[in-house]
Amino acid sequence: VVVQPEQPSAAPATGRPKGTLNVARWGEILQAAGEVFDEKGYQAARIEDIAARVGILKGSLYYYIESKEDLLFALSENAHTTGLTAIVEDPELAAADAPIRLGAFVLRWMEVLAANPPYATVTDREVGALSGERYELVMAKRNELHGFVRGLIEQGIADGDFDPATDPGVATNSVFQMLNATSGWFRPTGRLTIPDIAEWYRAFVLRGLAAPSA
Amino acid sequence: VVVQPEQPSAAPATGRPKGTLNVARWGEILQAAGEVFDEKGYQAARIEDIAARVGILKGSLYYYIESKEDLLFALSENAHTTGLTAIVEDPELAAADAPIRLGAFVLRWMEVLAANPPYATVTDREVGALSGERYELVMAKRNELHGFVRGLIEQGIADGDFDPATDPGVATNSVFQMLNATSGWFRPTGRLTIPDIAEWYRAFVLRGLAAPSA
Numbered sequence A, B: 001v002v003v004q005p006e007q008p009s010a011a012p013a014t015g016r017p018k019g020t021l022n023v024a025r026w027g028e029i030l031q032a033a034g035e036v037f038d039e040k041g042y043q044a045a046r047i048e049d050i051a052a053r054v055g056i057l058k059g060s061l062y063y064y065i066e067s068k069e070d071l072l073f074a075l076s077e078n079a080h081t082t083g084l085t086a087i088v089e090d091p092e093l094a095a096a097d098a099p100i101r102l103g104a105f106v107l108r109w110m111e112v113l114a115a116n117p118p119y120a121t122v123t124d125r126e127v128g129a130l131s132g133e134r135y136e137l138v139m140a141k142r143n144e145l146h147g148f149v150r151g152l153i154e155q156g157i158a159d160g161d162f163d164p165a166t167d168p169g170v171a172t173n174s175v176f177q178m179l180n181a182t183s184g185w186f187r188p189t190g191r192l193t194i195p196d197i198a199e200w201y202r203a204f205v206l207r208g209l210a211a212p213s214a
Helices: A023-040 A047-054 A068-087 A098-115 A132-158 A168-180 A194-209 B023-040 B047-054 B068-087 B098-115 B132-158 B168-180 B194-209
Strands: none
Touching (some): A023 A068, A068 A098, A098 A168, A098 A194, A132 A168, A194 B168, A194 B194, B068 B098, B068 B132
16 A cells, blocks of 8 residues: 555545554554455445444544545555566567567466455455446556556467467456456365466466467 | 245245245345345345335335345356256266366356356355354255266366376366356456357366376
């Protein structure tokens, strides 16, 4: 969480908390909000529920936010900022072929997902609840993430590594949906670890996209 | 919707509406419930909202149900009963190799998804809101569906058609998550139709699972 205590209080549209505040407490509030949104759904969640989970009064919570939507926006911003770290490549990797780059992205993305809190998927599910400008800001980050993968698939098709019958948009959506759904069914007590599953995703995706002659 | 007007009113656990009723109206109620659950989330949805969408009084709705959960259960039952039609194979197909059978299932499953109402995914998302016995009943149907696909993947591994490094459970989850997510991003105005996407899924899944030597 990037906290800017000098931020004027009239800037809720950026998702930053208003005024001077307690950074650790703000982190607790966001975690509680994520948990309550995940358990009850965003619309059913009440500010009182979130305050009670932190152990503060509802009025104290309003020192940090102006509305419930501020919490959803801050959670979305955090999730997408973390997510975008997965598109960073070192120069050697950036110069490699598309299958190498896409395979490495799959592993990096699964690391990001594994490091996310359990409630992280709520920001995807509830993104439609964000209003105008905030929705656009979050979708711009999501589009940047998807555009990176789509670019790799387009590169692979152009180089003859991937099946030219592939629609890059459909393939991009499919890869993200499959990977992002992992937290919904993965059990840490199972036979496989997240790195095991990530390796299988890499093999499955690269074989699935491969040009028939390759 | 299977309506049994002779059903005694003390049988809400089966998900069937209590008492004698208007079949067309029950269909309208379920559609309204699906839409409201999808828009607001199950927990935030109110019986009043559903009744208002149908154009009846809240009290009239209670002629059909005893609780909001009855509506979620009926929607879940309908969705899974429809879904299970996709695991029916004619004898010739049932005797075929795993890649043929799995490819055919992918196409049938996409037909089921395309025929579903727009709110259908809500029953997957909210399944955890069903209580005890009802949750078990719905999960048993889901397990039957997943077990069918898992069996095909196990058959393919045993026959040497699919990569022996594949975990059948992980592969089954991955296929369902990828296919089921289609309604979340598909736009009918796009370049591709659902049958186009279904064909691509079939090719992607079969190539992705293929044994390295095959």
